[in-house]
Amino acid sequence: MSRTAVTLRVNEATATLDVDNRTSLLDLLRERLGLTGSKKGCDHGQCGACTVLLDGRRVNACLVLAVAAAGSVVTTVEGLADGDDLHPLQAAFIRHDAFQCGYCTPGQLCSAAGLLAESSPRGLTPGEIREQLSGNLCRCGAYVNIVKAVGAVAGAEP
């Protein structure tokens, strides 16, 4: 058998798709569901541009086989906002000028969202944010402001 019917919950909508077993979650999201917010930067798990939340945890979608994610809940950058209300990270990225070309930004947002869910309530230092976001590359070099934006939200969290 080389194809499988996979059912996933993506951004609060259920999708059932017949996929080639070799399909990555990233390709399923982009090619089959039209959710092109998640980017294919390296396709090898090294750049983080494909970062999504899988059952609440940040992962590189390029290295997850769609069939292995069957039954899971996926949140992409398109699912971070609540209607017209931006996610606090999205608002902070705008406020702190944390992107230039925007290509890495969806991955940065999902990775930061995952990080905030992983972290202890006391908040993160800038050094810790940098270390914990080391899986997200930014060729424009917006790192300084990315760290500021994430720090602003981390500091504001209860």
Next chain:
Amino acid sequence: MADAVAGYGPGTMYLGGGTNLVDLMRLGVATPERLVDVSRLPLGEITEDERGGVRIGAAVRNADLAAHPVIASRYPMLARAVLAGASGQVRNMATVGGNLLQRTRCTYFQDVTMPCNKRDPGSGCPAIDGDHANLAILGHSARCVATHPSDMAVALTALDARVHVTSTSGSRVIGMPGLHRLPADDPSRDTVLEPGELITAVSLPPPLPGRSSYRKVRERASFAFALVSVAAVLDTGGGGVIRDCRLALGGVAHVPWRAFTSERAVAGVAGDRDSFAAAADAELRAAAPLTRNVYKVALARNLIIETLEELVS
């Protein structure tokens, strides 16, 4: 579990988190005809045993291993080693079993257009005269100079971990060191596992008294493999004389390298810079660096000394 191992045949590979295997498939290095996803088998628990040791299921995610209260409090060096590896995203998916079995990142192994005795036995080893600045200084052979990339495995090697495996032929336990092999004449096999054997758990004995540390030296501050790393446990009983020492090195060999010679050299002596230097020298006497990784010998020596000094101070 019985179904998983019974389903094994030629062309089958077990899939954990996929963070190495899917990458190798995309590179064309791994070409399984069939994958068996073992990540959802009931192998995801960490439990304490009656002797005060711990049993870690092979499907436990790296992130969960590092964050587990028993590991963080009783085996902090293991948690530190896991957190020193990969990225947050990779640690969330990577499993303990998969981490042990990840393949070398030697650039020739990963490039299917290149000869490689590990990937294509008999084709040659271009690394020996080529890009080997981050490859082995210990235990290598004329066939292969690759290193094992895992940080977790170095910590487990220092902690005398035992690896539980099962197959249709039965179950067995393999010690660390011992799971991974030196390349010798057959670098195609990274471990002593037989085809079809599935890692089900890793168990650790009760933690040794004393302090422990994991130090990693690399070219970037994060998300990079070790040039050299050190996992160490040192017990001086509060005095200056060393009662017990466990030491393992990463980034230096085809296996996580247990530094038995160093351990014997410091047993029963006063722990100071001179004795640590002598111990490091004794271990590294066997080093046979390549043209472009001579720096690793001094780096390993300095890192051993500094790590052990940190643990007596």
